[in-house]
Amino acid sequence: MRKFENCVLLTRVGSFYELYFDNAEEYGPLLNLKVSKKKTNKGPVSMAGFPFFQLDRFLKILVQDLNKYVAISEEFANDAVKKVKSGGLLFDRKVTRIITPGTLIDENFMDPWENNYVLSIHLEDAASRDRRNPEEQTTENDAESLAETGPTEVGLAWLDLSSGDFFTQATDFPSLSSAIARIGPREIVVDSSLESIEHSPLMSLLKQDHHILTYHKTAGHAISIESWTPMLEDPVSKNYASAFTPGEITAGSFLLDYIRTRLQGSTTKLQPPVRYQNTEYMTIDKNTLRGLEVRATLRDGNYQGSLLHAIRKTVTKSGTRLLTQRLTTPSMSLSVINSRLDLVSELLGHTALRQDVVVLLRRTYDTLRLVQKFAFGKGDADDLLGLASTVQVTQDLATVLKNHTESPRREVNLEGDVSLRSAQSTCVQDILRRLNFEGPVELFHRISEAIDEDGLSEQHRIQESEAAVMAGIAGEVLQEEADDEEIWNVPKRLRPKEAGSPNSNRTDTEFREVWIMKRSASLTLQSLHVELEKIQQEKTELAEELREQHDAPSLTLRWTPGLSYHCHVKGKDVKSANLGPSARSVSSSRSTKSFHLPEWTSLGARLDNVKMRIRAEEQRVFGELRAQVVRNLVKLRRNAAVLDELDVACSFATLAHEKSLVRPLLNSGTSHMIVRGRHPVVETSLTEQGRTFTANDCFVGEGERILLLTGPNMAGKSTYLRQNALISILAQTGSFVPAEYAEIGLVDKIFSRVGFADNLYQDQSTFMVEMLETAEILKQATPRSFVIMDEVGRGTTPEDGIAVGYACLHHLYHVNRCRTLFATHFHALADLTEGFEKLGCYCTDVSEEAGDSFSYVYRLRRGVNRRSHALKVARLAGLPDEAIAVAGRMLAEFEHTKGPVGENPIRYAESVTSANTAVA
Structure with missing residues (x-):
């Protein structure tokens, strides 16, 4: 990696990070940090700095928002020999990791709902x-x-x-x-x-x-x-x-x-x-993913309004990631699809079971990402508790599923299909067989016995308090720094080691040492805590003895970073206390006095030693728990995969219940038989507006391989195309579909040519992009593919557009021989394809009412509609009345001069051009 080119270096210096980069103009305003210049052996570079606890915030800006690479250099304590050779430096520094947009592991700013x-x-x-x-x-x-x-x-x-x-x-x-x-x-x-x-x-x-x-x-x-x-x-x-x-x-x-x-x-x-492998999954090409808005909307790339947003009912993060994977890679295996549908049917038919499973899934953690942290040698006590909780919930879930399989089977309303009910009853048993608790349950008990949740909560409270102190220090530094000061040069009086710890001035009676491990975590910890209690009892007895000995009721035994273990008196005891010859005064004022006593110094050393040994033993136990997680890595991941599948199945079952979806019947044929199909996204939007979606049938395949659609603008042709493609994707994903009945032959590839788009970067016009996409469809579609094409040829002259549209229909019919829905405003195409026996013409319409009012008839009917009613849409869009009137006169002239529609499309195009010239 070339030095500083698209790269930022973060170097840990005590409680701050120094930040080095090459472009102050680019980074400074975005980071909102003061930037200065520094000379290095590589030349001058820009520098800034921030407190260590803000690392995630700046990593998000640099890696996720700016797509930069960040090299992190940490401090490592060196040995005595190195310390002498390095001139007394306490730390070595080395790059521990290079973070790039694609190599995130456990950063807090990662999107938990998407793969990285x-x-x-x-x-x-x-x-x-x-x-x-x-x-x-x-x-x-x-x-x-x-x-x-x-x-x-x-x-x-x-x-x-x-x-x-x-x-x-x-x-x-x-x-x-x-x-x-x-x-x-x-x-x-x-x-x-x-x-x-x-x-x-x-x-x-x-x-x-x-x-x-x-x-x-x-x-x-x-x-x-x-x-x-x-x-x-x-x-x-x-x-x-x-x-x-x-x-x-x-x-x-x-x-x-x-x-x-x-x-x-x-x-x-x-x-x-x-x-x-391509043969195992339906292929959805780039343009189709975008055109069908599977993961994001076409216009602005938003999640809301996409297919994923409309159907997602998952309750876990990893389950959502699996749902996204399945939507973009629908299966081509009938056995896989039917096994998924069986599980959805079982959960749909048993509401109580589905609700119980969902409640338990909500209590699980993202196991795949948690265990991966341990695989990297990371992972903390909170992660261990998350894993333990998930193992326990998985056990509870297995119990619920087992009770369900052992209970008397109730009839499921599925047309009395006994074989189907049998398949549904075995799908839950298959889930149970795949769960493995042999190692994970032992891990759960070990974590539960070892981790002290109360102690961990107290530790978090202290850490949050320390972070607040550091934030205050950072604020003071920013306020007081002079123009020539660097942000990372923290004044000595504000250094955390002297004034930053919220516990630094507390007495032993005010501050209880926080342990994250239970005493029972190991025999060594038990004995150490017993020893610690004895020392603490000795300390209590020593304090009472010293109060009596020195006649100082206010005397307390304390520890601070600067004075170490010392005795402290205050008030009238400052003058009256009889310190004795062994006491050595270390600090005094009118109202307080601190002094060292050998008895407390010796006892404090023993206290430090025991605490150090407890911390070391806690780290050893924690290391064992980490190793045990790694040993159970495979089983934990496989159990997590089962939970994800259950989450997706429950999501589909909930969706089917809420949206009245039906189970599709998949076969190895090449036909669609969809009765009263609906668009899953548009229907949701209309329902929210209190409107009703108009359902339509789609019979395409053996009888009619191509459906040629005509009709007015905004009358639902594009929606019809998309909804049937989305129904195919949902069916092969393993979901129920929005229809009253759906029987679908497996689709190996789905192609769509919809929407306007140019590509100025590649110097490609809208029509060129359209032709490039169309070319890929005609070259790659197979007899098992499903193609939707909307207004092919509209980006050029009418005669050229008709010619291109006819060529596409001809190729799809005679060469590709695939299922195709083809929408057009070139009505002449219906006449040109009259000889295509397996091509059917269908249309939508407009119902004109009194005056200028009208309504759309979204119901599809057989036939050709030779009026697009574009002026009605123009009026709805707000075109001035004068412009509408001119357009009306032009349209009337065209209709007067063109002669019989479809008699000669080229002559029609020429007549339109002549009429246009005459009007001009």
Whole structure:
């Protein structure tokens, strides 16, 4: 990584962080910090600083908001020899981690509802495919050759460090953009040799979509699956390893090498890699994900208004992440889909069971991210309690499910289908069989016996108090600093070690030592606490003895950072106290006096020793608990996966109950039979407005492969297209669907061509973007695909648009032979396709009433509607009446001159042009 280029260095200095960067103009205003210049051996750099407890706040700004890389340098106590050699410095400093947008682990600003993926891409052409020497790296000439000839294989590997998820995929270059859109990485890593290549197809693609890009040069690690093992919870089996392609292996090795450099020696345990295979999932390309608004809205990219927002009823963070994954990768396996639907049916048919499961799921923690923290050697006592609580809740959940399977079966209202009820009863048993409590339950008991929750709560209270003190100190520093002072130079009088601790001036009677472990956590702790109590009893007896001996009722035994263990008297006892020859005064005033006594100094040393040993034993026990979590890593993750599946199933069941959804019937055919289907997002919006959604049927496939839709603007054609695509996605995701009946043949790919968009970055007009998207559909759609196309050809002249629209219909009908919904305002297309036996024409309409009033008829009917009623929409939009009148005269002229509609579309276009000229 080049010094300070897109990178910030944070160096810990006591209670503050020094911040070094290269661009004061960019960073200063955003960070709201005072910035100054400092000379280094690398040249002048900008500097600022902030208190250590604000680290998360500034990491969020730098990493999440500004997409910068942050190298964190921490302090480490050095040994005596190093201390002498370093001129008396107490600490060494070294970079412990490099944080990038895609390598977040447990930062507080992470989005818990979404995965945080970092993606590696490896391109390989035919000439270099057989090159497998681990020491031979990709050269610049190789990259240039690849840029010219184009790749024949693309290997992908991506992972989420926060949860341990690890995936690979082999694809081709035309499908790469859609694969990236489906994954949604926060950061993409490519070989550093590609950085200097101009006009690279890969670089053009990545820059076009504005991805965060990192160039990385490998450290020479072997390119093999065996090299992954140190970073995995379990090694990849030989049988499974043989399925990975060379591109996947190279991408995976490259990605793990990149992770090693970012973690700076820290260890982790990822889940075994899962191969994403195109044949196992429905393919939803980039444009379709965006056009159907699966994860975000098309116009402004908001979550609200998306399909995910409309259907999400999950109650856990990891369950929401699983729901998102399933929506973007619907299954192609009938057995998988039906097993998911069986579980949804069971939960829908038994309301009490669903409610009990949801209540328990709400009490769980994000296990996948918690155990990953322990895999990194992190994780605190709160995380242990979260894991223990989740294990206990999972046990309770298993009991609820077991009681349900053993109770007499009630009839479920599913048309009396006995085989279906049988399948539903076994799906819960399958869930129970997958839960493993052998190790986790032991871990739960060990954590419950060891962690003192009351002590932990008290520790948090003290930490919050100390943070408040530090915030006050930081405020004073900011107020008092002179123009030439640096923000990180804290005045000595304000240093926390002398005045910052809220406990620094408390007496032993005022302050109780906080322990986070119960005494029963170990035999050693028990004996140490007994010893501590004896010393504390001795201290109480000593205090009473000293009060009598020195005739000082106000005498107390204290400890402060500056005076260590000392005796303190106040008031009239200051003058009357008989200190004796062994007392040594260390501080005095008119009203107080402090002095050292050998008895209290000796007892205090013993007290310190015992407390130190207790803390050491607590750390040892805590280390054992961490190790026990790591030993149960696999079981905890698998149990967490079961909870996520239950959460998604409960979400779908709740949604089906609230929205009156039905179970779809999936088969291996190539037809849709949807009765009274509804758009899941639009219906929700209309319901909130007190309006009713107009349902429509969709019978497309064997009888009619293409439905050609015409009708007025705003009469529901686009909604109809989208709703049937979304119903297909929901069905293969494992959800019930918004319809009265749905029988769907498996869809391998969904394509959509909807909406206006240009791409000025690539110098592409709206029509060019439309044609590029249409080209991909015509090249990739198969007989099992489902295509929706809205207004193809509208970005050019009428005659060209009609020609392009007809060509698309012709290709989809004769070549792709796939299920297609095609909406258009080019009514001539209905006449041009009269010979297509398996093409049906349908339309929506407008009901005109007295005066200028009208209403839309959203119900689909067979036939062609040759009026678009665009002027009605223009009037609703607020066009001036004068403009509406001119448009009306033009439209009347067009209708007068065009002759029979559809007789000759080209002649019609020419007549429109002539009429336009005459009016002008």
